Amino acid sequence: MVHSGGGGYSGFMTSAGVTIVADGSAAADQRLTLSLTNDTTLGIMRYADAGYPDALAEAERTKIRHISL
Numbered sequence: 001m002v003h004s005g006g007g008g009y010s011g012f013m014t015s016a017g018v019t020i021v022a023d024g025s026a027a028a029d030q031r032l033t034l035s036l037t038n039d040t041t042l043g044i045m046r047y048a049d050a051g052y053p054d055a056l057a058e059a060e061r062t063k064i065r066h067i068s069l
Contacts, residue, residue, distance in 0.1 A: 045066040047055030
């Protein structure tokens with residue numbers, strides 16, 4: 001699915017959504033775990049790099065290594 005984000009951070013943006021099929025298989029379980037964990041972790045890293053205190057605390061609490069700009 002492709003959708004418009006409207007006035008997002010860069011003004012005009014188009015984004016592709018992700019569809020995950022959870023069919024109960026071990027492979028789907030692994031894909032769901034990795035996809036959802038990695039996506040959330042990247043968000044924490046971005047906000048920590050921007051200096052947001054809550055994100056910095058979460059990165060430290062969960063031992064997420066991130067690049068400090």
